[in-house]
Amino acid sequence: MMESILVTIPFGDMIHYLSGYTGVLFGFAAVFVLLAVISLPEKPVEIVFGTDGYSLKETPLNLARFQRFMAIACGIATIGAIVTGDIFNFTLFAAFIGVLNIGIVAAVKNKHVLSAAFSYGLVVMMGTVPLFAGAAIIAATTGTLSIWELAATGGVPVIAKLLLLIGVLGEGMAPFYIGKAEITRASGAPYILMIHVSSLLLFLRVVEILLTV
Amino acid sequence: MIEFFADMDIIYKIGLAVAFIAIITAFSAVVRERDEISLLIIIDLIEITGLVVIALLATDLAEALILPGLVVGVAEIMAVSELWLVKEGLQNVRPVRRLDIEVLHTAPPIIGALLTAYGIFLTGFTGGLIAGLGLALFFLGKSTTENFLSSENASGYAWVLWVLAFLIFILFPSQWFLALMAAAVGIMIKVMAKIALVGTMRGDGS
Numbered sequence: 001m002m003e004s005i006l007v008t009i010p011f012g013d014m015i016h017y018l019s020g021y022t023g024v025l026f027g028f029a030a031v032f033v034l035l036a037v038i039s040l041p042e043k044p045v046e047i048v049f050g051t052d053g054y055s056l057k058e059t060p061l062n063l064a065r066f067q068r069f070m071a072i073a074c075g076i077a078t079i080g081a082i083v084t085g086d087i088f089n090f091t092l093f094a095a096f097i098g099v100l101n102i103g104i105v106a107a108v109k110n111k112h113v114l115s116a117a118f119s120y121g122l123v124v125m126m127g128t129v130p131l132f133a134g135a136a137i138i139a140a141t142t143g144t145l146s147i148w149e150l151a152a153t154g155g156v157p158v159i160a161k162l163l164l165l166i167g168v169l170g171e172g173m174a175p176f177y178i179g180k181a182e183i184t185r186a187s188g189a190p191y192i193l194m195i196h197v198s199s200l201l202l203f204l205r206v207v208e209i210l211l212t213v
Numbered sequence: 214m215i216e217f218f219a220d221m222d223i224i225y226k227i228g229l230a231v232a233f234i235a236i237i238t239a240f241s242a243v244v245r246e247r248d249e250i251s252l253l254i255i256i257d258l259i260e261i262t263g264l265v266v267i268a269l270l271a272t273d274l275a276e277a278l279i280l281p282g283l284v285v286g287v288a289e290i291m292a293v294s295e296l297w298l299v300k301e302g303l304q305n306v307r308p309v310r311r312l313d314i315e316v317l318h319t320a321p322p323i324i325g326a327l328l329t330a331y332g333i334f335l336t337g338f339t340g341g342l343i344a345g346l347g348l349a350l351f352f353l354g355k356s357t358t359e360n361f362l363s364s365e366n367a368s369g370y371a372w373v374l375w376v377l378a379f380l381i382f383i384l385f386p387s388q389w390f391l392a393l394m395a396a397a398v399g400i401m402i403k404v405m406a407k408i409a410l411v412g413t414m415r416g417d418g419s
Contacts, residue, residue, distance in 0.1 A: 011383075088278055095285040099292055106296045114300040118249070121293035125256045126243070128289070129236060129263035132282050136267040139274060140225060 009083075015148040016085040021208055025082045025201050032197045033075035035190065036068060042189030064191075067107050071191035074100035078198040082205050087138055087145045090209065091131040091167065097198045098124035098171040104195055105178060120177040127170020134163030138213075150213040161210050168206040172199035228269045235262045253293060260286040317354040325351030332405065336394075341401040345408025352412030368406035375399035 006023055009016040018026060041059040048054060074097055081093035102124065105117040137160040139145050142153065150156055174195045239259040246252045264286075267278050325347040332344025348364075378396035381388050 088281075092281050092285060095289070099285070099288055102289075102292050102296065106292075106299070109299070111300070114296060118293060118296050118300055121289065121296060122252060122256055125286070125289045125293065126240075126259055128282070128285060129259055129266075132263045132278070133232075133236075133266040136270055136275075136278065137229075139278070140270050 013144070013146050013149065014086045014089075015146065016083050017148065018083060019208075022082050022205065025204055026079060029075055029078045029082060029197065029201055032194060033072055033079070036071040036075060036194055039190040040064075041067075041191070044189070063107055067104055067191040070100050070103040070107070071194040074104065074194045074198050078201050081202060085147045087147060087150075087164075087209070087213075088132075088135045090205070091128075091135045091164070094131060094168055094171045094202055094206075095124070095128050097202060098127065098174075101174040101195050101198065104191055105174070116177045116179075120174055123170050123173050123177075127167050127173070129167070130163040130170070131167030134160045134167060137163065147209060147213060154213070156213045161213075165206060165210065168202055172202045174199050225269060225271075229266070232262060232265045232269065235265065249297065253290070253297065257286070257290050260289075321350045321354035329405075332401070336397040336401050338400055338404055340397075341404025342408060344401065345405040345411075348405060348409035349412030352409060364406045364409055368403050371399045371402035371406065373399075375403065 004020045005017050006020060007018040041064040043059065044057045046055050046057060077093050077096045077100060081090055081097065084090050084093060102117055102121045105113060105120065108114075135145065138150070138156055141157050141160070142150060142155050144150060144153075178192060178195050236259070239255065239262055242255050243252065243259070246255055260282075264279050264282055267282055268275050270278070328347025328350065329344045332340040332342070332347060334340070335343060375396055378392045378399060381392035381395065385392075
């Protein structure tokens with residue numbers, strides 16, 4: 001995987017890099033950040049049952065602004081998780097994405113959505129344990145956290161890789177909980193997309209890391 | 214798994230085994246618990262077991278990794294507990310009586326101003342603490358209807374200043390004096406704002 005490196009940003013022994021693969025992920029995340037910046041909130045349409053009438057639900061401006069901020073921050077955290085060359089930074093970005101996803105969902109004041117966001121919050125908090133444990137075990141066995149050096153030396157224990165994967169599974173669980181917000185047609189349509197984008201890209205990146213180290 | 218444990222220090226092996234027993238115990242508690250707020254607290258305990266695994270590194274690096282881990286954990290529990298309060302509708306804010314004696318009308322502005330001026334003169338963490346004590350004293354003499362949001366904003370900007378100072382340290386090492394001063398002022402405002410918040414706490418008045 002380390003043959004196709006396009007760009008490197010060295011910070012001491014932590015070399016952040018973009019390969020052809022992560023470059024594509026980076027571009028994807030950047031496009032969705034731009035979309036979150038320029039798009040206006042969707043107005044959900046509610047059909048009046050049994051008639052031809054319908055009503056447009058207006059999204060309050062402060063709710064839209066909060067969700068847009070959270071979505072942009074989530075996109076930037078995703079870009080960070082894609083670019084970073086340090087396993088511990090990757091776990092921190094993953095945990096950060098989890099917190100921001102809670103923020104995007106929890107802005108909607110709807111009992112069902114809030115309880116789904118609460119359950120997701122509990123999963124995110126549990127997910128940090130295997131994430132940090134995996135990174136710590138990698139540091140303890142190999143003596144480094146730099147993906148660049150781990151790619152050269154190898155020797156990452158399988159259990160650490162598994163823990164890292166379980167942790168990302170926990171953080172990237174958001175799309176399973178977000179269903180409540182989408183089914184109840186809660187407002188915040190273009191910004192909720194960022195939850196799907198971030199967890200998808202997080203999975204794709206952790207696969208790249210696990211294959212590289 | 215076997216070869217992983219073979220080339221490790223015996224103490225690390227024992228520590229890892231204890232940590233994993235703690236993790237498994239905590240996770241089994243999550244499976245059995247039904248009450249939501251107890252669940253939240255148990256999961257906060259679980260995060261501590263994750264920090265234990267990091268602490269087993271037993272080097273300076275462990276400290277550098279525990280701090281961000283702890284910060285992430287605190288951020289998560291704050292977000293989720295706030296969410297729980299909104300979900301359960303427990304966010305009613307009741308008006309609070311303040312201690313109405315004469316010395317709280319006259320003394321806090323004078324002593325507060327002196328402490329704040331001295332703290333700004335000192336700068337850095339200590340200066341922030343002293344100036345913050347001054348502000349806390351000043352706020353104690355005020356009613357809680359005032360808008361304290363601005364001090365939180367100042368704290369946020371101070372944080373940005375602090376991070377910028379670190380970027381200057383890394384990118385332009387020749388400008389270290391500017392970075393040092395920016396970091397000192399940033400940390401002073403940040404600590405000051407945090408300590409000053411203590412002065413705004415009055416309990417729930419019940």
